[in-house]
Amino acid sequence: MKNSLGVITPQILAVTTPLTLASGAVLPRYDLIYETYGTLNAQGSNAILICHALSGDHHVAGMDADHKLGWWDDYIGPNKPIDTNQFFVVCSNNLGGCRGSTGPTSLNPATGKVYGPDFPIVTCRDWVNSQNQLREHLNIPHWVALVGGSMGGMQVLQWAIDYPDKVRHALVIAAAPKLSAQNIAFNEVARRAIMSDPDFHKGYFIEAGTTPKQGLALARMLGHLTYLSDDMMGSKFGRELREDKLQYSYDVEFQVESYLRYQGEKFATKQNFDANTYLLMTKALDYFDPAAEFDHNLSKALAAATAKFLVVSFTSDWRFAPPRSHEIVKALLDNNADVCYAEVESEHGHDAFLLPNAHYEGVFKAYMQRVLNDVSNSALPINTTTAG
Amino acid sequence: MHQITPEFKLIADWILPNTRVLDLGCGDGLLLEHLINTHDITAYGMEIDPQKNILAMQKGLNVIQSDLNSHDICDYFDDGSFDYVIMTQALQVVGRPDILLDDMLAVGKQIIITFPNFGYWKMRLQLLLRGKMPETDTLPYHWYDTPNIHLCTFNDFEALCEAKGIEVVERAVVNAQHKSSLGMRLMPNLLGEVALYKVQKKSL
Numbered sequence: 369m370k371n372s373l374g375v376i377t378p379q380i381l382a383v384t385t386p387l388t389l390a391s392g393a394v395l396p397r398y399d400l401i402y403e404t405y406g407t408l409n410a411q412g413s414n415a416i417l418i419c420h421a422l423s424g425d426h427h428v429a430g431m432d433a434d435h436k437l438g439w440w441d442d443y444i445g446p447n448k449p450i451d452t453n454q455f456f457v458v459c460s461n462n463l464g465g466c467r468g469s470t471g472p473t474s475l476n477p478a479t480g481k482v483y484g485p486d487f488p489i490v491t492c493r494d495w496v497n498s499q500n501q502l503r504e505h506l507n508i509p510h511w512v513a514l515v516g517g518s519m520g521g522m523q524v525l526q527w528a529i530d531y532p533d534k535v536r537h538a539l540v541i542a543a544a545p546k547l548s549a550q551n552i553a554f555n556e557v558a559r560r561a562i563m564s565d566p567d568f569h570k571g572y573f574i575e576a577g578t579t580p581k582q583g584l585a586l587a588r589m590l591g592h593l594t595y596l597s598d599d600m601m602g603s604k605f606g607r608e609l610r611e612d613k614l615q616y617s618y619d620v621e622f623q624v625e626s627y628l629r630y631q632g633e634k635f636a637t638k639q640n641f642d643a644n645t646y647l648l649m650t651k652a653l654d655y656f657d658p659a660a661e662f663d664h665n666l667s668k669a670l671a672a673a674t675a676k677f678l679v680v681s682f683t684s685d686w687r688f689a690p691p692r693s694h695e696i697v698k699a700l701l702d703n704n705a706d707v708c709y710a711e712v713e714s715e716h717g718h719d720a721f722l723l724p725n726a727h728y729e730g731v732f733k734a735y736m737q738r739v740l741n742d743v744s745n746s747a748l749p750i751n752t753t754t755a756g
Numbered sequence: 757m758h759q760i761t762p763e764f765k766l767i768a769d770w771i772l773p774n775t776r777v778l779d780l781g782c783g784d785g786l787l788l789e790h791l792i793n794t795h796d797i798t799a800y801g802m803e804i805d806p807q808k809n810i811l812a813m814q815k816g817l818n819v820i821q822s823d824l825n826s827h828d829i830c831d832y833f834d835d836g837s838f839d840y841v842i843m844t845q846a847l848q849v850v851g852r853p854d855i856l857l858d859d860m861l862a863v864g865k866q867i868i869i870t871f872p873n874f875g876y877w878k879m880r881l882q883l884l885l886r887g888k889m890p891e892t893d894t895l896p897y898h899w900y901d902t903p904n905i906h907l908c909t910f911n912d913f914e915a916l917c918e919a920k921g922i923e924v925v926e927r928a929v930v931n932a933q934h935k936s937s938l939g940m941r942l943m944p945n946l947l948g949e950v951a952l953y954k955v956q957k958k959s960l
Contacts, residue, residue, distance in 0.1 A: 731806075
């Protein structure tokens, strides 16, 4: 297939440098699983890091061993908006994840048992610090671009703040500078759904030989609900019934109920997502607030950033609505940063950032062309001999 | 390289080098690109049209998608943060041009504005002789499908400036081909098709 990357084999970086987390806890060693696409050029100036969202992982493009496409395959690959003929693209599973990076399902070297709930809570900054280890390992002097949607966009912001000289372009998509009380409230309900499942066993469910599937499915149903828009659900399901008449029961009657249950069960059962990872990721989201240590002033927080920015929001996204992106744009403008902002018309709610959309793709392609122009310009003036 | 219209050339003549410029309704960013190349300005553009935004982005410009009618300029930019705020051929399409003028004067020290002159003799003649809303090269729309909802004449605009305490610093008129003539300079409201104004708040 012309636009396909084919089958991708993930790699694992075993980091032996201890990582001190924001919480004060120290991880003596950890693994990061990652995939790469395309080729790193001689100067290492064409590398892009993709940061994943809540339930994402390192498999962002191409096919995995089971021939499943990556979660953002529509946008990453040969001749796609993030063109792997031009860029070297990297995506890792976040620390605390459950898809290969060290997290609650990994063995705790101190006890020889699975970490479970004893895995320390990690923050966005911890993720960025661990991803920086990956950058060093791959001999990448700087990322020509960092790209992330939703929780991924928050990592991009954190990168731009914490490692300004390592980021040339920051693409912050469908994100927010911090969660609102409503966002945190949704996360709390999701966590309570998991923790009140009788199979949760205070987080030690792996040792108990079970999984809190019901709680996890409920959490995912709630999450999914916040990713969609009312219009999209209306046009997709309306009030359509599964049978042609009302049953006057609590069974699944409306198609939308059936859809949500399917999504929840798929996540908890087929995808086998770890409940402790879900708790941890939602907590990291809640804690994210880079302005907090700058008198709650986002402009001050972003003052150190030297990257050029593309900020994108989607009209029907009510989880991180366009005004949340305006806050980011405003803070960047306060610093006279180079910034482009696009507000994409879509009925798909928060999920729109993952879906095909002509305007979105146009913006992406236009901006990535600028990034490409910077690839040669941003090559480090080290002792490189140029051919020809 | 695209052809720079005489209208843009006139605007460029009114701009000092190494300044900060905001272009409202910047379209594909042609003017800003020209000003960056010739005047080394720091530039931001705002534009509602997604396709034009993409074109401006391809030129390497900082462009923020925005609906001028949402009056978000002051949300994004602090007072006096630009040397110039430019708006070409957009005043007549917004819901409240008077409020937009206030917004522009808040964030910019000087504003440069261009709009089609409804007092142009051809307009007057069409209305007088045919009793129909005029259609010209500058305003090639029917009355029902035109985006131009707040057309005005030079005299109308200057009356608004007077009422708002706005000082006209520079004024120029051109025709649809963006050329100027002696007649236009003598009788701008009758012979000018496109008005260019540079204005600022009257100093107290």
